[in-house]
Amino acid sequence: MATSLRCFLRSGKRAGLVAAQRGFSRSSAAAVQVNVRDALNQAMDEELERDERVFLLGEEVAQYDGAYKVSRGLWKKYGDKRIIDTPISEMGFAGIAVGAAMAGLRPICEFMTFNFSMQAIDQVINSAAKTYYMSAGLQPVPIVFRGPNGASAGVAAQHSQCFAAWYAHCPGLKVVSPWNSEDARGLLKAAIRDDNPVVFLENELMYGVPFEMSEESLSKDFTIPIGKAKVERQGAHVTLVSHSRFVGLCLDAAAVLAKEGVDCEVNEPTAPGWACPVLQPRGNAVTPMSSR
Template identity: 85%
Template sequence: MAAAALRHLALRARPAPHGRGAGTPLLRLPQRRGLRLSAPAAIQVTVRDALNQALDEELERDERVFLLGEEVAQYDGAYKISRGLWKKYGDKRVIDTPISEMGFAGIAVGAAMAGLRPVCEFMTFNFSMQAIDQVINSAAKTCYMSSGSISVPIVFRGPNGAAAGVAAQHSQCFAAWYGHCPGLKVVSPWSSEDAKGLLKASIRDDNPVVMLESELLYSVPFEMSEQAQSKEFIIPIGKAKIERQGTHVTLVAHSRPVGHCLEAAAVLSKEGVECEVINLRTIRPMDIETVEASVVKTNHLVTVEGGWPQFGVGAEICARIMEGPAFNYLDAPAVRVTGADVPMPYAKILEDNSIPQVKDIVFAVKKTLNI
């Protein structure tokens, strides 16, 4: 009865529409222990804006943090991730570089060794191939080779994976490439909360982190909780998230394919199949414990990724499950859904058939469940 009365008061206290006493103040109701008057204030935020927030908050929090890369300053970033930051923090904190990935990645690694915390943006991770010696041989191995006396707190970030209509040299996933290398941490966000929380955690980490974003997700809005809007919100590196609970099959993905898995799960739910969807979030170190616990519950496993099949992220997950205790709970072989084993075609119809689609995931689940 008390809840109903409060609800009635709240409805009466709402301001009238514009032009009909719109200035009437909202009645403030007393707080009662154990009674929620409204849900937390979640808002819609694009992945682009979430990354921008994270950079802004970390530049403000720690004067050692700086951003460098091609067009990140005066142009506000090729994808507008760094929009407004140059005007706010100036030339010493947000730095435009020449088109020389090997050069500016090396400068960033040296700065990290000297005690700064650079965020090194690659306009796309395809271009990181020009700087892979700096990432693998300088950033990833220095702490180990110095017996822990020299840390390299650096973030390499930018768009990764399939784009749209840019063909083979600009549309490939590097998760398996960088996930292969000890000394690196590798994160791959899906939602806006992932993007903000993982970028802030990566900047604060004392190890080199590769952050693989999706160009196709930058403009996509996701709900961001009240907690995620906090300046101290971080997502621990190395911890996966169960995006949907299920009992019949485990779907594991990272980056954009997480959304495809959720769509496939919604389709399959109408046919009585309940999928548990795991957002991996981190490629290295991999949270295999969350995957194992899910497989023990569902007895089936399907991995989904945009990268190539051979030596891929899904192959690693399947191997770890086979080698661990969860293998005994599998009722069918694990199945991988991956990109096609070809360089990315330019033609749209071929491109679409080279990237995992929702129908491919549905087909793989039905094959696994023998339905």
């Protein structure tokens, strides 16, 4: 069995344990299974319905429902003016999206893969990221750049790069990297409402993985503040810090170490580089500990 498929199946088995580790899932007995793809789709649907300034553009996002079907059904519901198929020119449609944001709209700009964002890097960095703070807050740029990031199966090195560190080092950008369905839903809704440009890094291998979500987290008013780390597992000895798909691998590692008497905390900075943990001493080592 391929490594990526084993990880996918392991993530699916782990989904049932999430309720015991997350506050929102504990708050209601009426939890339902929602995969990450559907959580993202719901978030965009609700924000498109809530705010007529929101629109989605990118390659194959409309009639084809998106390369990974994240925008499934949105074109049929909102039409050509708000779900826009673009030519294969990332520099072109990213520039259109940035200009629309400066004019008062709230675009969601989908890259089929974040590797293609390199074709639009001037628009992302020099136009979107710098304008809001260089104008002293007079010119908001409320745009979300979203799409799959990182490695997947059979896509070669050109389509396997992780851009979290790249974009986290750029002043003016908020960078978000969700792990589960609750993260994906709450953080995407928050990103769309934010007046800053947000880079929203999804993971192709996580799209089909289901997680439990409570009735509270499925509310149309549910958002997760950008820049706050979360403790996925309490622990007393050492802290494991990761984001996106590797949060699940950290939980697996914590379970193995628990059998050897090592109690691990698993910390998820959903905005890598933006939510910086505080360094605190633990025994003979200094480990990053989240601020609770």
